[in-house]
Amino acid sequence: GAGVSQSPSNKVTEKGKDVELRCDPISGHTALYWYRQSLGQGLEFLIYFQGNSAPDKSGLPSDRFSAERTGGSVSTLTIQRTQQEDSAVYLCASSLRPGTGINQPQHFGDGTRLSIL
Amino acid sequence: GDSVTQMEGPVTLSEEACLTINCTYTATGYPSLFWYVQYPGEGLQLLLKATKADDKGSNKGFEATYRKETTSFHLEKGSVQVSDSAVYFCALTPYGGTDKLIFGTGTRLQVFP
Numbered sequence: 001g002a003g004v005s006q007s008p009s010n011k012v013t014e015k016g017k018d019v020e021l022r023c024d025p026i027s028g029h030t031a032l033y034w035y036r037q038s039l040g041q042g043l044e045f046l047i048y049f050q051g052n053s054a055p056d057k058s059g060l061p062s063d064r065f066s067a068e069r070t071g072g073s074v075s076t077l078t079i080q081r082t083q084q085e086d087s088a089v090y091l092c093a094s095s096l097r098p099g100t101g102i103n104q105p106q107h108f109g110d111g112t113r114l115s116i117l
Numbered sequence: 118g119d120s121v122t123q124m125e126g127p128v129t130l131s132e133e134a135c136l137t138i139n140c141t142y143t144a145t146g147y148p149s150l151f152w153y154v155q156y157p158g159e160g161l162q163l164l165l166k167a168t169k170a171d172d173k174g175s176n177k178g179f180e181a182t183y184r185k186e187t188t189s190f191h192l193e194k195g196s197v198q199v200s201d202s203a204v205y206f207c208a209l210t211p212y213g214g215t216d217k218l219i220f221g222t223g224t225r226l227q228v229f230p
Contacts, residue, residue: 093218
């Protein structure tokens with residue numbers, strides 16, 4: 001399909017383990033966003049990538065969270081030493097280049113449901 | 118900082134009833150405003166948007182008007198259907214920013230036959 005693809009769709013892991021979540025954006029989309037959807041906090045922005053620019057990491061909740069985007073396409077969100085409060089649905093979105101005076105809609109993947117035991 | 122406030126749910130309606138979901142925002146300058154919808158078991162989808170004051174976004178019978186004077190972007194539909202049952206999120210992207218979305222808490226709509 002041509003949509004944003006995320007994997008895995010579900011992940012259950014033990015507290016203290018590291019996890020990696022993957023996002024494949026829509027081909028040709030230069031902007032990529034990670035969000036988190038949790039019961040207590042609603043939908044929160046985590047991090048944003050645009051081309052080769054430095055990412056906007058202002059939404060990452062702690063230094064246990066990191067993300068990278070290789071080759072301007074696939075992105076991986078890594079959570080180290082997971083805690084129970086990290087349990088949430090992690091959503092990835094992509095869009096054409098923003099900030100050009102034309103607001104580009106973000107297209108969301110189905111998310112990864114992360115459960116920390 | 119910028120924020121979005123939307124009415125608490127759930128909103129429960131009979132089919133063909135009128136719908137209004139209130140949304141107000143706090144932001145500097147001229148943010149862009151959005152409504153996203155999440156149907157059961159599906160991902161977030163853009164429903165409609167408005168990028169400047171007095172713009173009206175519309176889609177699938179839903180409408181919302183960007184009201185700068187009241188900092189509001191209320192979602193309306195004249196006649197809801199069972200298939201409209203979903204969670205609706207009001208959101209904004211800050212003016213001159215990276216287009217990161219700031220969401221409201223979401224409002225669950227349940228429509229019964």
